Amino acid sequence: MYTIDSIQDIQDMARGAVLLGTGGGGDPYVGELFVHEQIRKGHYPTVISSGELDEDAFVVSIAGIGAPTVILEHLVSEKTLLQLLARAEIFYGRRIDALISAEIGGANSMFPLALSAISGVPVLDADGVGRAVPQLEMTTFSIYGVRATPCILMDDSGNFVNVETSSDRMAEDICRVVTGAMGAMAFSAIYPMSGKQAQDCAVQDTLSQTLEIGRAIRRGREGAGDVFEPLLAYLNSWEGRIARIIFDGKITDVTHETRDGWHWGLATMCGIDDPAQQCTVEIRNEFIVARVNGRTATVVPDLITILDRESGEPMTGEMLAYGQRVKVLGYSADPMLRRPESLEVLGPRMFGLDEDFQPIESL
């Protein structure tokens, strides 16, 4: 168990969460500000590893659900988060021993920390996917048998909805429309699970990973050498995972479209040194496939991040604009995400791509 008492740490974590958000997941900035404020007041989030948890402990995910464009501007209400926790404890008739992030990429990295700071309930150093995903059933929790529901949704007006569905896909459908009626953003207590399930079904150590990624980017920026060197060294230090810069270029075109509740887009880059080289990144909320000169270089669930070429700052899909000089990073997904049962839920075809998954190592 450790306590986060440093604003610097939260800043680093938020930056790391943007990287793991692979262009989507919602900007963690508003949640980050809320946690800053709590740390200033001496209310510190605490983090524990899944191994420290009793097998019969009771864990729930705390997640914001909604449109990234609204999550970005929606201030976090202390009252709503505490009411959500109280409601969940009344509903289950027991104390919640730990919180867990449903997805570590983007805004949902911060909300469990925010609730931990004000409630004292620790956050697990783990999450449900190790990146960001567009739908709530796209988690290792769901893939390995934890049900998304009962899902308790709450908004800042005190509206409360409890959803119990026969499938996690249906939970996604219902939560999405309820969130729409609640003003495009709600907080949820979702994926109730035991300590044993958190140990077996979660992607581990991902909250620490956000911190270390943020630190590595900061070190790269403050150091004298290649700004990306500490980041690549850190990412490659994970057993069985590799990270590489798959393109170094300048954005020559970017399209954005919001359709069917998704953010669709395409970013096109040409090479810095050789403008004949081309890279495209398809956006469907997250960056789902990067192609270099027409050939797939990284594809979901492997991670694709676009970073500012000078500062190493990871960028969300909405931030991309003509003329930006960027590097495109490819990173192996956690091995849990590459298993056949995971690829059925998280593979390229689930995002509308007409190709099978190929690991970045083979591309």
Place this chain on the structure above:
Amino acid sequence: MYTIDSIQDIQDMARGAVLLGTGGGGDPYVGELFVHEQIRKGHYPTVISSGELDEDAFVVSIAGIGAPTVILEHLVSEKTLLQLLARAEIFYGRRIDALISAEIGGANSMFPLALSAISGVPVLDADGVGRAVPQLEMTTFSIYGVRATPCILMDDSGNFVNVETSSDRMAEDICRVVTGAMGAMAFSAIYPMSGKQAQDCAVQDTLSQTLEIGRAIRRGREGAGDVFEPLLAYLNSWEGRIARIIFDGKITDVTHETRDGWHWGLATMCGIDDPAQQCTVEIRNEFIVARVNGRTATVVPDLITILDRESGEPMTGEMLAYGQRVKVLGYSADPMLRRPESLEVLGPRMFGLDEDFQPIESL
């Protein structure tokens, strides 16, 4: 208390419910068939008056929520209705002593009877509005202080949603979108209330009214005299309410449009004897205003029904077509609906009309 053991009675009730549906409310036919089948098996619905209820009895409304076009074709599942009742009793931690219809007009007249037949829980001879209305907060329950939520929604796939909102208007918004995600139709246990509240906040004797209306139409049809005479005599026998035929004509034009989740339309008729006479009826799910030669003759919440001129059959908005010979009936709403606090929720302006309520007696 009485038991409904006659298929004829259910047929009469369904016909009466269409009349009180004022063109909307959903066709009760599918619910009617379900109750027929139960009566054939010897499972009879029971009806009690609110006065027979203990003040601290526990009552909930059972309502179908969804698109009338779907409700019309959606078979009633015994399993779903029983699960809904069981879920509600578990949720509240107590036995449900009686069911009540949220709106007696249209399909929601039949669903409480259906559940009564299979569960033995009696149905109150009362409802929440004495007609049909397009939104779930448009009830005397809501106007007089019974909250629509907790509202338990259930579909035939076993999906279950519990909604608790800060306003009944918000309950409508959330239930509507959840119902959409559930396939455009769900069953709900809504408006939990005490026996005292059912006595004070409901429109009384409306289930009996559907039966008597249906009988009067049948008597008129089977008799030798004016087909409408028994119906008008019955409706006018209610203290403080008047019914009159406001137009006798032929449909010359009818428009239908489904927009923003509403059924919009306009029926235009010319006189049978004098084709220069004109009547229009505006449809917004229900018939909301009838104008004769441009002057308002009946307006919500007073009831407007269009009936076949020969058979006295009441027609829903969807049934109207060019060339039909019809009579337009205007009928005073229950006095509860005409109070100032009711008109704020149920008055013409709530349906987008630019006029104040005027009782049919003054028109």
